[in-house]
Amino acid sequence: MSAKVNDDLLTERRKCEFNVEELTNYLDGGAQATQNRRKLEDKVLSTKGLFDEVPEEYLSHKEKYENAVRKAVVYYKAMKEAEDPNQTEQERANATYRSLLHAAVFKDNSPFSLHLAMFIPAILGQADEEQKKYWMKRASKMEIIGTYAQTELGHGTFIRGLETTATYDPKTEEFVLHSPTLTAYKWWPGSLAHTANYCVVMAHLYINGKSCGIQPFIVQFRDEETHQPLPGIKLGEIGAKLGFNTVNNGFLGFDQHRIPRNRMLMKNAQVLKDGTFKRSPNSKLTYGTMVYVRVVIVNGMANQLARAVTIAVRYSAVRRQSELKPDAGEPQILDYVTQQHKLFIGIASSHAFTLTAKWLTRMYQKVTADLEKGNLDELPELHAIACCLKAVTTTDTSVLVERSRTSCGGHGYMLSSNLPQIYGLVTAACTYEGENTVLMLQTARSLVKALEQAQSGKRLSPTMSYLSEKVSSRLKWDNSIDGIVKGFRRVAYGKVESAMRSMRKYVRSGLGPEDAWNMSSVQLVAASEYTSISEADIRQLQDTYEDLLGKIRPNAVGLVDAFDFRDQILNSTLGAYDGRVYERLMEEALKSPLNAEPVNQSFHKYLKPFMQGKL
Numbered sequence: 304m305s306a307k308v309n310d311d312l313l314t315e316r317r318k319c320e321f322n323v324e325e326l327t328n329y330l331d332g333g334a335q336a337t338q339n340r341r342k343l344e345d346k347v348l349s350t351k352g353l354f355d356e357v358p359e360e361y362l363s364h365k366e367k368y369e370n371a372v373r374k375a376v377v378y379y380k381a382m383k384e385a386e387d388p389n390q391t392e393q394e395r396a397n398a399t400y401r402s403l404l405h406a407a408v409f410k411d412n413s414p415f416s417l418h419l420a421m422f423i424p425a426i427l428g429q430a431d432e433e434q435k436k437y438w439m440k441r442a443s444k445m446e447i448i449g450t451y452a453q454t455e456l457g458h459g460t461f462i463r464g465l466e467t468t469a470t471y472d473p474k475t476e477e478f479v480l481h482s483p484t485l486t487a488y489k490w491w492p493g494s495l496a497h498t499a500n501y502c503v504v505m506a507h508l509y510i511n512g513k514s515c516g517i518q519p520f521i522v523q524f525r526d527e528e529t530h531q532p533l534p535g536i537k538l539g540e541i542g543a544k545l546g547f548n549t550v551n552n553g554f555l556g557f558d559q560h561r562i563p564r565n566r567m568l569m570k571n572a573q574v575l576k577d578g579t580f581k582r583s584p585n586s587k588l589t590y591g592t593m594v595y596v597r598v599v600i601v602n603g604m605a606n607q608l609a610r611a612v613t614i615a616v617r618y619s620a621v622r623r624q625s626e627l628k629p630d631a632g633e634p635q636i637l638d639y640v641t642q643q644h645k646l647f648i649g650i651a652s653s654h655a656f657t658l659t660a661k662w663l664t665r666m667y668q669k670v671t672a673d674l675e676k677g678n679l680d681e682l683p684e685l686h687a688i689a690c691c692l693k694a695v696t697t698t699d700t701s702v703l704v705e706r707s708r709t710s711c712g713g714h715g716y717m718l719s720s721n722l723p724q725i726y727g728l729v730t731a732a733c734t735y736e737g738e739n740t741v742l743m744l745q746t747a748r749s750l751v752k753a754l755e756q757a758q759s760g761k762r763l764s765p766t767m768s769y770l771s772e773k774v775s776s777r778l779k780w781d782n783s784i785d786g787i788v789k790g791f792r793r794v795a796y797g798k799v800e801s802a803m804r805s806m807r808k809y810v811r812s813g814l815g816p817e818d819a820w821n822m823s824s825v826q827l828v829a830a831s832e833y834t835s836i837s838e839a840d841i842r843q844l845q846d847t848y849e850d851l852l853g854k855i856r857p858n859a860v861g862l863v864d865a866f867d868f869r870d871q872i873l874n875s876t877l878g879a880y881d882g883r884v885y886e887r888l889m890e891e892a893l894k895s896p897l898n899a900e901p902v903n904q905s906f907h908k909y910l911k912p913f914m915q916g917k918l
């Protein structure tokens with residue numbers, strides 16, 4: 304018999320003014336997609352061995368990893384078995400697009416995530432047809448487990464500064480991989496420490512002493528039978544982190560490690576047997592895997608933010624605290640307008656990021672198809688947009704997830720709420736796949752070029768076209784959607800123009816272009832990431848905004864219910880559908896090993912002799 308649902312949540316659900324299932328269907332891409340997703344979740348989550356007997360927060364660092372590998376094997380097999388052979392690839396992608404199934408199993412991400420998120424995409428994007436056929440067969444069947452090894456102890460952002468060398472030896476038709484310094488060690492790649500046995504390594508190619516730039520190589524580093532590191536390979540784990548503690552991030556050093564010529568992934572650039580180097584049509588095609596993951600991250604942020612606001616809104620409907628009016632009893636904290644302000648932006652942002660992710664994914668698919676035909680025209684715009692959206696969505700999601708946590712008081716600080724772990728997952732994305740400031744400056748580089756083109760009368764790409772609109776600076780604001788968008792465009796234009804004016808001022812003062820860029824870089828980041836509106840308009844918009852909060856209030860629980868996350872996926876004492884937060888907090892507390900006995904052994908060993916002055 305299912306547990307009784309909290310009365311306040313029942314009332315909230317009765318108050319809701321719209322059809323929750325309709326919104327769920329819309330988010331999934333239709334009723335059939337919702338059905339497919341639920342069917343997949345039913346199948347996978349009914350698998351034995353997927354869930355922890357003891358909450359993983361009470362395991363040691365080593366036990367957490369070993370337990371995660373155990374679950375990853377069970378989970379991956381369950382996902383494979385759950386695949387419906389009659390479904391099209393697109394239907395399968397839709398079913399998993401919004402599903403956070405892995406979040407039900409891994410609170411701190413999976414030791415297989417790099418295999419799926421980067422190793423396979425790197426093969427698909429960087430291998431030639433023959434290489435793709437061979438390696439995809441092995442990787443898709445999990446006969447091998449891979450990762451993506453680009454970052455080094457000494458370099459993460461500046462790819463052209465990577466120190467790992469790959470020197471071609473025409474006599475043996477091999478590449479010699481070497482880490483010339485400690486800072487050249489690959490450092491950070493997920494699964495690298497003890498899980499994977501292959502990786503795509505980004506290394507500096509040299510032929511006859513000449514630099515041929517950074518190229519991708521597929522490298523085996525552990526024996527497939529014994530899992531022992533191969534000769535010339537130094538391996539290890541980088542240690543405990545804020546999050547991602549079951550991803551097994553590791554380090555790898557090469558000592559004159561030889562690999563056959565056909566292990567350089569040669570879709571874009573090639574090395575012939577005699578050492579002839581055939582250059583890529585665009586050296587940045589080598590960076591393609593990162594562009595792909597930046598696109599995936601935008602959708603990932605939408606899902607993780609939806610999870611956090613679901614937990615916080617449901618808890619805010621159940622939690623009663625303080626006194627809004629004398630003798631009126633303690634109100635639901637969701638009735639405080641400050642609480643609505645903190646949480647409703649998170650609901651809206653999750654929807655905005657979902658729509659943005661769909662748009663960006665379509666752009667990525669179009670540009671990738673064009674690249675296959677040799678048309679590279681829109682690659683720079685895709686790069687600039689992917690940089691901006693990855694940086695903006697990860698920054699905003701980190702802020703909004705942390706705000707969801709602090710909106711839940713002390714119980715939001717409990718690991719059993721799962722809000723700290725969700726924060727650990729999303730805040731990492733501000734750094735990986737390109738640190739956000741660095742990516743915003745990449746976007747700024749494109750914006751400045753576009754404004755210069757606009758000022759010389761050239762046509763701009765659709766996403767940059769606002770830079771050529773001669774919008775009057777005396778634009779009258781109205782708070783219609785169109786008026787607000789026009790206002791944002793006007794201010795965005797002004798930010799880019801101001802940054803450019805600043806750079807020109809520094810150049811006139813005698814600075815070189817690089818120093819002028821650096822001196823203006825705060826403005827350049829601002830031009831890429833946000834726009835602000837002039838004072839007079841804030842008041843008008845503020846009134847509208849507060850009015851809107853009131854309109855959303857009766858639908859808040861319905862809006863988060865529409866995300867349709869199962870309790871296992873929320874994995875939270877505060878966010879369960881039935882709202883039994885206090886019972887769940889106590890149930891989880893009693894699982895602490897410290898509660899196994901009323902007096903802990905430290906009393907007899909330390910406390911008692913200490914308090915009796917004997918220590």
Ligand SMILES: CCCCCCCCCCCCCCCCCCCCCCC/C=C/C(=O)SCCNC(=O)CCNC(=O)[C@H](O)C(C)(C)COP(=O)(O)OP(=O)(O)OC[C@H]1O[C@@H](n2cnc3c(N)ncnc32)[C@H](O)[C@@H]1OP(=O)(O)O
Pocket residue numbers: 405412413416417419420421451453454459460461462463493587588590591593594596599600601602603604607682683686728729732734735736737738741745748749
């Ligand atoms: C998919 C299934 C997933 C299953 C697993 C589920 C996991 C659940 C976990 C939950 C987490 C939350 C949800 C997240 C969503 C899932 C994400 C998957 C999980 C991933 C785990 C983490 C893995 C992390 C991996 C890494 O971090 S890999 C390393 C990343 N490193 C970087 O990004 C380095 C950044 N630096 C750079 O890109 C470059 O150095 C630079 C661009 C900054 C500078 O490059 P460079 O110096 O060479 O170039 P210039 O600045 O001189 O510019 C020259 C011109 O080149 C153009 N350019 C630059 N880059 C590109 C490009 N990429 N494409 C095209 N053009 C490019 C510039 O624009 C310049 O052009 P111009 O001269 O015309 O101006």
Ligand SMILES: Cc1cc2nc3c(=O)[nH]c(=O)nc-3n(C[C@H](O)[C@H](O)[C@H](O)COP(=O)(O)OP(=O)(O)OC[C@H]3O[C@@H](n4cnc5c(N)ncnc54)[C@H](O)[C@@H]3O)c2cc1C
Pocket residue numbers: 417450451452453454457458459460461490491492493547552731734735736737738740741744
């Ligand atoms: C959880 C996690 C998982 C990861 N997984 C992987 C993986 O699987 N594979 C992999 O290869 N890497 C991985 N990374 C590494 C990640 O890609 C790098 O950390 C990231 O690229 C930043 O590089 P860095 O850490 O060397 O910082 P640096 O490049 O040293 O940058 C440090 C700081 O310097 C400033 N800065 C640097 N350059 C500029 C600039 N041009 N302009 C302005 N400011 C600048 C920024 O403030 C930046 O934060 C992972 C990282 C994390 C946190």
